[in-house]
Structure formats: C-alpha cells, structure tokens
Amino acid sequence: MNQPMSLPGTPPVSIQALKTSCSACSMHQLCLPMGLEDADINRLDQIIGRRRRLARDERLYQMGEPFGSLYAVRFGHFKTYQVNAAGEAQITGFQMAGELLGMDAISGTHHCDAVALEDSEVCEIPFSRLEELFGEVPALLRHFHRIMSQEITREQNVMLLLGNMRAEQRFAVFLVNLSARYAARGYSPTSFQLRMSREDIGNYLGLTIESISRLLSRFKKQGWIQVDKREVTLLDPAKLKAVAAGTDVCSPA
Amino acid sequence: MNQPMSLPGTPPVSIQALKTSCSACSMHQLCLPMGLEDADINRLDQIIGRRRRLARDERLYQMGEPFGSLYAVRFGHFKTYQVNAAGEAQITGFQMAGELLGMDAISGTHHCDAVALEDSEVCEIPFSRLEELFGEVPALLRHFHRIMSQEITREQNVMLLLGNMRAEQRFAVFLVNLSARYAARGYSPTSFQLRMSREDIGNYLGLTIESISRLLSRFKKQGWIQVDKREVTLLDPAKLKAVAAGTDVCSPA
DNA sequence: CGAGAACTTGACGCTTTTCAAGTTGGGTGG
C-alpha cells in the first residue's frame, strides 16, 4: 500500500528512462541542488549515477566498504547504524527523502551500515565526479559544506539527547523531530507512520523496546498522541514540544 | 607551570612576528595542511588570519554568533558544548593541538560554545578565503572534506558510547581515546594531565561528577591507573582497551 | 490457518543519580 509501485529485479525500462532530472524531483528544494540555477542543476544531473532501488531490509552499504558515492534518498526511509567491537549496534540516524547518506565515509571507508526501512530509492552520486563539479559550481560546494555542517550539528543534538535527557523527553524530541521533517516535505506534521520498529526507536534513543512501548502507552493515556500500530497522530503538539524542550516537568507514571 | 609563557593583554611584539607559518608549526602533520606540498602550504599561510590567545575559561565563540572563521588549535585545550532550551549543557567534544574548531557553524551561525580549558592559542582561518583557496588547491579541499567526515564519524562514536555503554566502559573509552591522541602528538600515551574538570568529563560522558569520582577511585583500586589530582597514569593500557572495547566483562564494585 | 515476529504489560532488580557530609588544595587578604 505504502510502497511505490513495483520493484522489479531488473529495470523494466532503459536506464535512460529511469533517470529523472533533479529539477523534476520533488525533493530538489531540500536535496543537494537546493538553490542552484537551472544550468547548474543540469550539470549536477549529468553526473548523477544510476538510481538504485532497495527493498525493505536491503543494505545500501556496509561498514568497511571503500567509499565511492554519496546517496540522496529519493523516496523511502533508511537507518544508519554503527557496530562496535563487542557487536553492539547503535542507530545513528533515520534518513528520509531529500537527505544525504554516506558523508561519514568521505574519509575513505564506510563507518556505518545503511539499511532501507521500506522499499526505497536513492540517487547515486559518484563523489569523484562531484568533486570535479565543485570546481566549476561554487554554489554547489558551498551548499555541500552547509549540509555536512548541519549533519555535525544534528549529531551534536543527539549527543545532547543521549547525554542529558530522560526517557520521556527523548521520546518527545523524537516525535517532534519527525513531525518537523514531514512538515518540511509537505506531509502532515501531526499524523504520520513510524517506518521503524519500536526496537529501532529504542536503540536510537538509548532505551529498550519495552521503554518505548511504555512511553507510547503513557503518551496515549495522557492524551498527547494517538497510536494504532505504527500510525501516530500528535494530539497535543504544543505539549510535546514543551516536553521536548524540557520547559515542561516530567509527569509521574 | 604548565602554561606557555606569559599571556599579556596586548601583544608584546608585532602581529607579523606572531605569525608563524604552518610549515614551522609542530602540528602541520595533523592539521589542515596535512599532506600539502610546500608551495600550497605557503598559500594556506597567506590566508591564515591573526593568531589568538585565550586565557583559561575564555570563550572563543558562542552559540548564535554568525560564522566567519574556523579555528585550528595551536596549543592548549578547548571544550565545545551545546545548551538547550532548558539551559542544560552537553559537552560535545574536547579539542587539542592540531584539531579544528567551528565546523558545525559553516551552516551559518555557531551552534555551540567553545571555551579554553587552559591558556591556549588558535589560528584563525577566515572561511571565505579558505573557500577561495579550495578552487586553487584541490588537495586542500579533499583534506578538508576528510576532516569534516572524520568529525561526523567521531560524533557517531560518541553516540554509540552514550547510547549503549555502561559507565565503566564509557570512562575506559575516554581514557584510551585521550591516550591515543596524545600519542599521535608525540606525548606519552600512558601519562598525561586531564585538562578538564571531573564535572566536564561527567557531562561529556553522560554521567555525574560523583560517578566520575567513583570510577577514578575504582580504576585506581583495580590497579589499572594511578591518579594524583588531574595527573593520570595508565598502568594497564591493555586492560583498559579491553574494557573500552567491551570484550572484557564489567568488574563488580 | 498457523507460526513467528512485533509489540505490550507487569514485577523485580541493578546501575546510576540524588542528596548529604565531608576532605583537600589553591588563592587571597590580613
């Protein structure tokens, strides 16, 4: 139902036909081409490699693989996670349409795995070709730096969340953040589907699956949200924002 | 005693004399000029702004300030921290000689504060001039991207630490990390001074000051380290690495 | 329709925090 048409093993049409230009992509206001002039967008189009479809749970790249390309999410959702020596995983982020994957790998090899949370599609951006273009389109380079900088800031916000916040506040931050990102993409900020499992949410927020389940129940009981399976509706966004900001005291169980 | 000479309010010598070239800097193998040819290092030298000295607790930049420059630490140590709406702070990193400050601000404004942990000095790198140089020295641009990418990876490692590790493991990771960074700078990997307070360490690791104090005492009692005020000696680095990697079970109190 | 995955809920226990009361050391003023 929520999956985008068919997912053939081999492309049903020619590669050329599959190639949709950045200017025609609904995400071009959020993605790499943001703010570029038409002529420059076309140059970017030239270097975009094949688009790649991934089924649910399929891996885009893996820790240790040599770096070659960045990936822009066209549709669908991804999670990225690190695994340490002891085999424990930590989800470092959830990515949706218009967001860039693979920036941690520019140093040489991938430092995390990226896995599709649902049937998804990415644009492959060969980095060596992008580097060539940087010399010719300064605006592109500048925007690329902004994107990397924002990724650093995003991760610092997660550090703040994991280091300083209680479970309730973490979860509120999570919901408010999803809401804002869907809003930026033209979707409802108050009603959306969680594309990740409770376990993934818990891992990302430094909590257990049981804690997430309890938080969902508690938020529901408080009347802040409505939950049906993975469908969530924010009934009191202002309250959630206050809890997320920490300006609202925690409620007792 | 550990502080580098005098710290006059006004420069005792001319600005020109203060300007030391990158090639003469002991950190050039770790810092921005890494891997550049001599000619290109000289070009980088040209754009480096004034060096700036900061006393202990002095602030280099603050959240909300407009972005203008990156800063390379010449000597001394810094901490960077975020503050959320509720006024809670989270230290996002400790920076030492050869490391770059301010990458989170490229998006437009600073998203954290940077404060000197001791009397320190930085090289100011006006970003607009650096951008100009990117077009002329591709090797510099490539290295800059590597540095930003490594910063992203570093933060993902902190997320793993905050999200998945117990106090003992977090603290072992912290010590082992400091040890490796001092080793890379030619200092002893087993004996060094903590430049930050217990409170700063606790904040960074998502723990309280009391927990840090207890961990230090416990590690000392185990014979893994020796502690005298802020002077630390790693007596059993292999053990600490094992605890940090999680391949060693936690010991009882 | 059946099996397994995903999720929920409750009881209990452990890790870490909180609160409290010191101790130590560096810096300052008399």
Place this chain on the structure above:
DNA sequence: CCACCCAACTTGAAAAGCGTCAAGTTCTCG
C-alpha cells in the same frame, strides 16, 4: 606567612529510573 575561603573533589547512603526477565497479545505473512 598564616588563616581563611571557596572551588574541586571524594565518599557514603538512599532513591529513582530504566533495564531485565517473563508472560501474554496482536499482527503479519506465507
């Protein structure tokens, strides 16, 4: 030079929050 003071740190006891374990329910998919 010493006494004093405050910041930084240490240590203990009690409490809280979240994890662990366990059992059960619901949903999904073959």
